[in-house]
Amino acid sequence: TIQDDESIKKYGLIKKIIKVDDKKQAQTAQIAKKTIQDSNKIKEKLSLTLLGDDTVRSGRVIIINDYTVDIHDKFLVTNCKHNYGVNHTMTLDLKRVEAELDTSKYKTSTTTTVTPNATNSTANATQVDAGMNALNGYESVYRDNGCVDVAVKAGSYYSPFLKQQADIGTADVDTLVNNAQNAGYKVETFNGYANKGDILVYGDNQHVVISDGAGGCFGNSTSAGHAKFYPDANYAWHNGEAPTKVIKMS
Structure with a gap:
């Protein structure tokens, strides 16, 4: 089979020929438009x-x-x-x-110094959902220790700070918590409430997930071997064990 890839790239490739019923000739344009839309769905x-x-x-x-x-x-x-x-x-x-959040307006840094940018920071709910959905099923290269890797990569969709942490390769909880505090984010004792996009911390800086703002969360799962949603944040680390701290991202 001979195939002219350059011509295909330039002019396209006939993938389907549809014969329109004589009774629907007046609807040919609409039928063609609908066919193209359906064919182009990814x-x-x-x-x-x-x-x-x-x-x-x-x-x-x-x-x-x-x-x-x-x-x-x-x-x-x-x-x-x-x-x-x-x-x-x-x-x-x-x-x-999904298409990544446009972060071109964010200030970038050429060093690993954390930029203080927590003042009046808010997490956009749509962007939080986009980050969690994009990383759902993601298998971290850190395997069982991939909780920070998952959190900062999903968080990069809605937080300049978390994007910076993803870019510099932050991969352990102690570093993430310290960098958040140095950047001006509040790290508080968990009282049972967290906003969507906040980072929940478990144990003595042993695990992190992203709060969904409704009692559940999203993060790395050792048992599943990939990132996933949890309907109850008290079962994201040990069964029935609540977070100990929360990094307030909003």
């Missing part, structure tokens, strides 16, 4: 078999640019199986990554 989840790449594994985000099927987006690898035979292939289960 599924939230995909399963693909591709040429193998050893750098691809569960928890990684990959970019797919395929003009033959018109997919141009970021996907989180939720499951990856490499097959080594005559040819190296990999079978991937993918979840589309």
Whole structure:
């Protein structure tokens, strides 16, 4: 089969021909528009078999640019199986990554110094949801110790401070708590209440999750092996054990 990829990229590829019923000729434009919209919808989840790449594994985000099927987006690898035979292939289960929050307006730093930016900080509920949904199912490279990795990456969608922590690679609870305090964020004893987007701390700085503002939370799960939602924050670390502190992000 001969395929002119350059022409496909420039002009597109005929993927479907639809014959419109004679009785619906007057609706041809509407039918064509609806067909194009339905064809261009990107599924939230995909399963693909591709040429193998050893750098691809569960928890990684990959970019797919395929003009033959018109997919141009970021996907989180939720499951990856490499097959080594005559040819190296990999079978991937993918979840589309939602568009990231535009952080171009945030002040950036070229050092690891924490910028004091907590004054009048508020967490946007929509952005908090976007961060948690984007990281749902994410497998941290830190495995059982990935709670901070998950929290700062999900938190980067709504908090300049948490984005900075993700960028500098903060990965342990002590460092996150200290950096938050140094940046001017309040770290208080947990009294049973937390706003959406606040960081819940368990034990003696042993675990963190993001509060959903309704009694539940989102964070890394050792038993599940990936980030997940918890309907009850008292069961996100040890069963029936409430957080001890809260980093007030709002």
